[in-house]
Amino acid sequence: MARARTFAILWLAAVCLLLGHNAYLWFVQRIVPDTDIMALLPVQDRDPVLQRSFAHMVDAAQQRVIVLVGAREWEDAKRAADAYAAVLAKRPDLFAATQANEQLQSDYLALFQKHRLVLMTAAQQAQLEKEGAAFWTQQALAKLYAPFGGPKLGAWQDDPFGLFAGWAQERAQETPVRPRDGHLFVADDAMQYVLLPLTLKVPALSMTAQDQVLPLLQAAKTAALQGAQLGAQQGRVIEAGVILHAAAASAQASREMHTIGLGSLAGIVLLVWCTFRSLKPIGLILLSLGIGCLGALSVCWLLFGQIHLMTLVFGASLIGVAQDYGAYYLCNRLSAPATLDSQTLLKKLLPSLALTLLAAVIGYTGLALTPFPGLRQMAVFSALGLIFAxxxxxxxxxxxxxxxxxxxxxxxxxxxxLLARWPVLRAQRTTWIAAVLFGAAALFGIARMKANDDIRQLQNPPKHLVDDQLALGKLLDAPTPVQFFLVRGTSQEQVLQREEELKRRLDPLVQRGKLTGYQALSNWVPSARTQQERRALLDLKLLGHGGPLAALAQQTGEDGAWVDATAARLRAAGTPLTLDAFLQAPSSEPWRHLWLGKEHGEYASIVALRGLNFADAVMLSRLARDVAGVQWVDKVAEISSVLGAYRVTMGFVVLAAYGVVFLLLLPRYRGRAWRVIAPTAAASIATLAILGYAGQDLQLFHVLALMLLLGIGVDYGIFMQESPDRRDATAWLAVGLSAANTILGFGLLALSNTPALHSFGLTMLLGTLIVWLAVPCFGNPSIKKKVDADAIGIR
Known part of the structure; x- marks a missing residue:
């Protein structure tokens, strides 16, 4: 008894430390759960440059919010956009807006004007190589005299053949956005829009920032529509940004955490009250659950330095499992004779309690073996919570x-x-027939399941956000940040040359409509080799003696001095344009995310694609293999393949875990060990079959749920085998309480709008229910089927 009190006092001291640490975290440090959805994705370290490229693209998009304010009439759109911007201008600490004005446009072209001689399109270069002097003379005269001879950037003498103007026009076609009346303009068949590109000054994934930004954006939207007096048919505000999706995910997770946590808690309280008709057992079970959650939070924070919001959602379901130990002890205390003191009872129950904890921890360890940092944290949180409880x-x-x-x-x-009327499986003909029928039905149901590891299934954002994202992508023809080409080389020059080779392979796809275009730094800064070739070609075909420039002078009545002066002015604008100079210029700001710089001893850049269909990704992957130093990066396909690989791997891990648990059970249960594990195995098979009949696709999260089901289901088998005499319903009562609360805990995850949690919860719901129903069937058939009511404390 003295030793037991010592352990109780030591545990009290440990719990006091946990309370103090949690108080410090919430009230002093004021921790905020992490909402970064990327933390739930696999981490792969095999190619650091590739991982850096993806992180670079995501980071570039993460702090941006794109707003389109539209109306049928341009003046209305401008008025609404000004009202929207006026609201945001009140909080310069949250947003930085990009202004569109004439000075900005002038600064945008200033750098390129200095190097205009070597800036031309690939089509123009091909024309230079093919066409003769007469063609270029006519081109220059058309630029000089024709009223619609194309855009003019500066004086005619600065670009008489229109090469630089053609290059600038092609660059402008990389986006449908155009400057208009001091605004950025884009339109579709129904409306004209003002584009407001915004940059967040606060972290997009911060819940505190989301609480500040979202109401401000809503107020700005209201002001835009009301200020311009636009109704739903006359005006529209389209908003897109990571912070909008993160805020929606945070709100959804918060709602689900409260629903699942409170639902589980209410169910436990009700069931314990109906079972024991006393507040004390309720208080004790809630105490064990509370300490389990507080302990898991403290240790997870110390291990990981943060806590993910999805961990708390998943941890809310821990309530349905951690109460198993308290319920098992209380049920046995209820049925134990008055002469048996509690310490002696504990010694009797300790082996089975230890086995149940070990089996559950093995189940959570399976989750920790996945490549998902967020899922690992959930597994550690849950396992720690069980240990503390x-x-x-x-x-x-x-x-x-x-x-x-x-x-x-x-x-x-x-x-x-009920236990007296529950069937028991016996070695007889009826049992074997039932087993064969079960096996056939299960095999047919499982065969109907198709594996689907598409990562896009794990996303379920609100419909209005999806609609806005699609509308914005269509209007702006923006590239996706998760599918692109990664180009590497030993120098900046080699990277640019490889980009140019890649673009030559992509141009036929653009012509066939497979792509609408591409974004690449070499569009703006040709390689030094290309610039040198163009300079030599211009000297040979246009600026030489007796060439088109001389013929042009003759046609316009100019003399030889004009020819020399014009040629000298053009050659002065033929100095090489360097990548470093471009990246330092204001005009490079929209494209800087395409340059990775020097990473692990090599230079790297990104070529992003516009108008890509997912169906064409395989073709692009083959194309990349034909160009040295070029790699196709499809993060969607990559993560999906990782999910598939881990689904297969975890399937084998589940089978191995069954073997490990069976070996752990053998020393205690000997020939009855199979009876402990068989109900869970049968339930897992039946659950997969039911999912197959329901038309569900097999995902990694179904397999992970089966791993956890092993840990939980074996608990019930242990409870029943600890009391094989069916005249004693104590274990059956403990199983009922545990299973009901597990269903309330994990089963409520089936109501989640997060697809991964829904799949996990649905599997746990079905599996736990079937284990509950099946576990009495695997009892010892040699024991009488009479239930002694007094044995469970009923008077």
């Missing part, structure tokens, strides 16, 4: 619950009586 039961329950302190209620009486 288990220690609370072992250290405190015997001190707080003595003999004759509990009394069974009507629920215990009615439920306990």
């Amino acid at each position: 288990w220690l609370t039961v072992v250290c405190w329950f015997p001190q707080l619950i003595g003999p004759q302190t509990l009394r069974g209620g009507a629920l215990a009486q009615r439920y306990g009586a």
Whole structure:
């Protein structure tokens, strides 16, 4: 007894430390759960440059919010956009807006004007190589005299053949956005829009920032529509940005955390009250659950330095599992004779309690073997929560619950009586026929399941955000940040040359409509080799003696001095344009995210694609293999393939875990060990079959749920085999309480709008229910099927 009190006091000291640490985290450090959805994705370290490229693209998009304010009439759109911007201007600490004005446009072209001689399109270069002097003379005269001879950037003498103007026009076609009246303009068949590109000054994934930004954006949207007096048919505000999706995910996770946590808690309280008709067992079980959650949070924060919001959502379902140990102890205390003191009872129950904890931790360890940092954190959180709850039961329950302190209620009486009528499997013909029929039905159902590891299934953003994202992507023809080409080389020059080779392979796809275009730094800064070739070609075909420039002078009445002066002015604008100079210029700001710089001893850049269909990704992957230093990066396909690989791997891990658990059970249960594990195995097979009949695709999260089901289901088998005599319904009562609360805990995840949690919860719901129903069938058939009501404390 003295040793038991010592352990109880030591555990009290540990719990006080946990309370103090949690108080510090929430009230002093004021921790905020992480909402970064990327934390839930696989981490792969095999190619650091590739990982850096993806992170670079995501980071570039993460802090941006794109707003389109539209109306049928341009003046209305401008008025609405000004009203929207005026609201945001009140919070310069949150947003930085890009202004569109004439000075900005002038600064945009200033750098290129200095190097205009070497800036031309690939088509123009091909024309230079093919066409003769007469063609270029006519081109220059058309630029000079024709009223619609194309855009003019500066004086005619600065670009008489229109090469630089053609290059600038092609660059402008990389986006449908155009400057208009001091605004950025884009339109579709129905409306004209003002584009407001915004940059967040606060972290997009911060919940505090989301609480500030979202109301401000809503106020700005209201002001835009009301200020311009636009109705739903006359005006529209389209908003897109990572912060909008992150805020929606945070709100959804918060709602689900409260729904699942409170639903589980309410169910446990109700069931415990109906079973024991006393507040004390309720308080004790809530105490073990609370300490489990507080302990898991503290240790996870110390291990990971942060806590993910999805961990808290998943951890809310921990309530449905951690109460198993308390419920098992209380049910046995209820049925134990008054002469048996609590410490002796604990010693009797300790082996089975230890096995149940070990089996559950093995289940969560399976989750920790996945490549998902967020899922690992969930597994560690849950396993720690179980350990802390288990220690609370072992250290405190015997001190707080003595003999004759509990009394069974009507629920215990009615439920306990069910065991007498429950069938038991026997080695007879009927059993074998049932087994064959079950196997055939299960095999057919499982065969109907198709594996689908598409990462896009894990996303379920609100419909209005999806609609806005699609509308914005169509209007702006923006590239996706998760599918692109990664170009590498030993120098900046080699990277630019390889980009140019890649673009030559992509141009036929653009012509066939497979792509609408591409974004690449070499569009703006040709390689030094290309610039040198163009300079030599211009000297040979246009600026030489007796060439088109001389013929042009003759046609316009100019003399030889004009020819020399014009040629000298053009050659002065033929100095090489360097990548470093471009990246330092204001005009490079929209394209800087395409340059990775020097990474792990090599230079790298990104070529982003516009108008890409997912169906064409395989073709692009083959194309990349034909160009040295070029790699096709499809993060969607990559992560999906990782999900598929881990789904297969975890399937084998589940099978191996069954073997490990069976070996752990053998020393204690000997020939009955298979009876402990068989109900869970049968339930797992039946669950997969039901999912197959329901038309569900097999995903990694189904397999992970089966891993956890092993840990939980074996608990029920252990409970029943610890009391094989069916005249004693104590274990059956403990199984019923545990299963009901597990269903309330994990089963409520099936209601989640997060597809991964929904799949996980649905599998756990079906599996736990089937284990519950199946576990009495694997009892010892040699024991009488009479239930002694007194044995479960019913008077």
